[in-house]
Amino acid sequence: MVKVENLRKVFKKGTIDEKVAVDGISLHCRKGDFITIIGSNGAGKTTLLNLIAGTCFPDEGEVVIDGTRVTHLPEHKRAKYLGRIFQDPLMGTASSMTIEENLSMADLRGQLRTLRWGVTKSRREFYKQVLKELELGLETRLKDSVSLLSGGQRQSLTLLMATLSLPKLLLLDEHTAALDPKTAQKVIELTDKIVREHNLTTIMVTHNMHQAIRYGNRMIMLHEGKIQFDVEGEEKKTLTVDEVVRRFGAELKDEALLG
Amino acid sequence: MILSSFLRTIPISLEQGLAYGLVALGIVISFRILAFPDLTVDGSFTLGASVVARLIMEGAPPIVGILLAIVAGFLAGCCTGLLNTKLKINSLLAGILVMTILYSVNLRIMGRSNIQLLTVNTFLTPLENLHVNRFIPIISFFFVVSVGFKFLSDLFFHTQVGFAMRATGDNEQMIRTLGVDTDKMTVLGLGISNAFVALSGALVAQDQGFSDVGMGIGMIVAGLAAIIIGEALVGKQTVERMTLAAIVGSIIYKFIIAVGLRLGLAPTDLKMATGAMVILALGIPALKKEKEGKLHLRGV
Ligand SMILES: Nc1ncnc2c1ncn2[C@@H]1O[C@H](COP(=O)(O)OP(=O)(O)OP(=O)(O)O)[C@@H](O)[C@H]1O
Ligand SMILES: [Mg+2]
Numbered sequence: 001m002v003k004v005e006n007l008r009k010v011f012k013k014g015t016i017d018e019k020v021a022v023d024g025i026s027l028h029c030r031k032g033d034f035i036t037i038i039g040s041n042g043a044g045k046t047t048l049l050n051l052i053a054g055t056c057f058p059d060e061g062e063v064v065i066d067g068t069r070v071t072h073l074p075e076h077k078r079a080k081y082l083g084r085i086f087q088d089p090l091m092g093t094a095s096s097m098t099i100e101e102n103l104s105m106a107d108l109r110g111q112l113r114t115l116r117w118g119v120t121k122s123r124r125e126f127y128k129q130v131l132k133e134l135e136l137g138l139e140t141r142l143k144d145s146v147s148l149l150s151g152g153q154r155q156s157l158t159l160l161m162a163t164l165s166l167p168k169l170l171l172l173d174e175h176t177a178a179l180d181p182k183t184a185q186k187v188i189e190l191t192d193k194i195v196r197e198h199n200l201t202t203i204m205v206t207h208n209m210h211q212a213i214r215y216g217n218r219m220i221m222l223h224e225g226k227i228q229f230d231v232e233g234e235e236k237k238t239l240t241v242d243e244v245v246r247r248f249g250a251e252l253k254d255e256a257l258l259g
Numbered sequence: 260m261i262l263s264s265f266l267r268t269i270p271i272s273l274e275q276g277l278a279y280g281l282v283a284l285g286i287v288i289s290f291r292i293l294a295f296p297d298l299t300v301d302g303s304f305t306l307g308a309s310v311v312a313r314l315i316m317e318g319a320p321p322i323v324g325i326l327l328a329i330v331a332g333f334l335a336g337c338c339t340g341l342l343n344t345k346l347k348i349n350s351l352l353a354g355i356l357v358m359t360i361l362y363s364v365n366l367r368i369m370g371r372s373n374i375q376l377l378t379v380n381t382f383l384t385p386l387e388n389l390h391v392n393r394f395i396p397i398i399s400f401f402f403v404v405s406v407g408f409k410f411l412s413d414l415f416f417h418t419q420v421g422f423a424m425r426a427t428g429d430n431e432q433m434i435r436t437l438g439v440d441t442d443k444m445t446v447l448g449l450g451i452s453n454a455f456v457a458l459s460g461a462l463v464a465q466d467q468g469f470s471d472v473g474m475g476i477g478m479i480v481a482g483l484a485a486i487i488i489g490e491a492l493v494g495k496q497t498v499e500r501m502t503l504a505a506i507v508g509s510i511i512y513k514f515i516i517a518v519g520l521r522l523g524l525a526p527t528d529l530k531m532a533t534g535a536m537v538i539l540a541l542g543i544p545a546l547k548k549e550k551e552g553k554l555h556l557r558g559v
Contacts, residue, residue: 053436079438086432094429097422105422110438113419145496161437 001201002029002052002169007061009047009225021047022058023225029169034195034202036212039222045205048222049171052203054078066168080110083162083200085155085175092158095147099138099157102146103127106161130160134190152183156190163194170195172204176211188215209241221248268517270394276510277401278463279481283489283505284408285455286482289336291501292416293448294428294557295343298354298479300456302361303335305475307457309365312374312470321382325461332457333450335361340446350557365472373471381465397466404462405509408455409502416498424448425498431557477530484533485509487540 009022021044029035039045050056052063054075063071070078085092093102104119104127124142131139134156138149146154155175162170172191176184192215195202206212212219218232219239229248231239282304289297307328314324335357342353366372389396415421426434427444435441456478464470489508494500516529524532 055432074440076435076438076440079436082436084436091430092433094426094433096429097425101422101425104419105426105434105437108419108437113423113439115415115418115420118417118419118422 001031001033001066003027003062003064004048004052005062005064007048007051007058007063009044009051009056009058013059020225022051024061025222025225025227027220027227029201029203031201032199033218034200034216035204035218035220036216037203037205037220037222038207038209038212039228043222044225045222046173047225049084049173049203049205052169053082053084053171081168082171083109083165083167083169084171085158085162085173087174087177089151089154089158089178092161093146093154096145098143098145099131099149100124100127100142102157103130103161103164106164109165109167130164134160150183152179152187155179155183155187159187159191159194163198163200166198166200168201170200170202172202174205174207177207191215209244213239213241213244223248264521265518268514268521270398272514272517273398273510274394274401274466276513277398277405277506278466279459279485279513280401280405280506280509281408281455281459281462282478282482283485283509284405284412284502285452285459286479286486287501287505288412288448288452288455290483290556291486291495292425292428292498293445293452294555295445295449296351296354296556297336297339297449297452298351299335299339299357299361299449299453300354300479300482301475301477302358302365303332303453303456303475304460304463304478305365305470305472306331306335306361306368307460308464308470308474309368309374309460309472310457311461312376312464313368313370315376315379315381315465316374321380321465325382325458328457328461329454332460333454335457336449336451336453337446339453340442340449344442344445362472369470369472372473373469375469376465377468383462383465401462405506408458409506412502413499420447428557477533480530480537481512481533482509484536484540485512487537488512488515491540 004025004027007022007025008020011019011021023044025048037045037048047056051058054070054073054077057072061071062069065078065081070081094105100119104123107123127142128139131142136153136156138153138157146157149157159175175191176187179187188211191204194200202216204216213236217236218230219236220227221229282300286300289295310328310331311321311324314327315321339353339357342348342356343350348356383397383400386396386400387393416425423434423439424444424447427439427441427448431441460475464474485508486505487508488511489504489506490501492511493504493507495504519532520526
């Protein structure tokens with residue numbers, strides 16, 4: 001489904017600040033996998049997602065999505081495969097545009113855009129339906145500017161936009177980290193619901209070990225650009241925070257990880 | 260007495276405000292929608308005027324001159340966009356470079372520093388002869404043109420491509436992850452913006468009866484002043500309001516200038532007064548420490 005082969009990314013190559021952000025990572029996701037990724041600050045989590053999405057390009061290695069080699073394809077050309085949510089709720093939506101305008105742009109992910117009307121009547125009904133499922137009352141506010149929404153509402157809308165056209169791979173980068181705990185919990189539950197409902201192949205980066213263990217069928221721990229720990233299936237189900245801390249305590253200097 | 264002297268400035272303010280309204284409309288597209296501080300405007304305005312003046316002098320039908328002026332403006336805007344997106348030149352500098360190059364281009368096109376059009380037939384000549392009071396047909400014409408392009412822009416910015424262009428100015432990273440080539444959107448948007456500006460230049464040259472290589476100087480600042488005035492009156496929450504603000508603001512700006520001149524403002528101080536107006540409007544929010552008023556611009 002999605003294959004990452006021996007990926008390597010070096011920043012500021014050849015200077016004293018040289019930094020190997022991703023150091024030979026290989027990862028095979030099967031269709032429907034929900035992988036959580038955990039690791040301390042600077043472990044290379046965001047860089048790995050950036051390499052998969054084409055925000056930056058690797059020095060070595062390959063990225064293959066659904067049988068297509070996309071390693072050097074620019075970001076906008078591989079958008080049709082990917083849904084993506086960033087940590088910052090402001091990043092996922094165009095704030096000066098309305099809720100329905102934002103949804104309609106997501107609706108056309110990776111498709112040719114023409115001079116046809118941006119929001120059509122029939123699609124508007126569809127947007128109302130999917131917004132209703134968020135249970136945030138947004139279905140009555142289609143023509144409201146997104147700038148009027150709270151962080152949690154915006155991130156929920158982004159989630160909807162990222163999954164609207166059922167991407168081959170959903171990339172989530174600490175997408176609940178900027179929200180207050182209660183809202184974060186709601187958004188993560190919504191994420192889990194949508195991912196299961198559509199059986200979406202998902203990679204979710206999180207700083208919260210409880211989240212990483214609780215959700216998904218596979219967990220990967222990154223450290224200094226390498227995969228340190230990769231656990232799935234039954235073994236992951238029975239995993240506890242204490243056990244991870246016992247085994248990797250040294251690398252878990254990062255308090256936040258234990259959330 | 261004083262009142263009637265003010266009233267007499269209304270037709271000329273309307274005529275000029277509507278004619279220059281297309282410049283403000285173009286600047287709304289670059290500065291507001293694309294969030295791209297495009298300074299090409301000073302050059303592309305004169306480019307439109309030069310192209311139309313030269314072609315009319317050569318005996319071409321004025322409409323051909325106008326159409327080619329639009330094309331030339333479009334290409335000039337694309338150049339600025341390409342310098343920024345492909346050669347990664349800072350957006351302000353890209354505009355200044357093209358503006359500077361256009362100065363030479365405009366001299367080449369005209370073959371000298373100005374062309375008189377008073378004695379030849381322009382696109383506006385048949386209109387002016389429609390009525391003893393030339394203001395009536397001329398103002399109507401400029402009204403139809405600027406309001407027409409305002410509505411066309413409104414329509415465009417509600418299409419799929421229009422959405423993508425607005426999102427490019429609002430949140431480039433987001434719309435790229437949705438599969439839009441934001442470089443293309445920037446180039447296209449600047450092309451459209453400068454096409455409007457060049458059209459305005461082409462019409463103004465025929466209206467005032469000459470084209471001059473210096474006629475575009477200060478156009479960007481005047482356009483910004485118009486937009487700021489317009490936005491203060493009609494707001495900028497939607498695309499429709501932004502484009503309306505350009506036209507309304509342009510008319511009121513020209514009216515303020517006309518009144519100022521009547522009250523004794525020296526024509527030589529005009530650009531200084533306009534500049535001061537823009538500084539005040541942009542500076543007051545900063546002094547009040549409002550985040551809101553801060554201009555969001557890309558590529559600077
Ligand atoms: N554009 C860049 N230029 C230079 N160095 C970079 C760049 N992006 C990331 N790095 C470096 O690469 C390393 C990995 O960064 P990355 O953002 O992938 O970490 P992360 O695991 O996402 O961390 P966090 O949990 O803080 O988000 C860091 O040392 C970072 O400083
Ligand atoms: Mg990160």
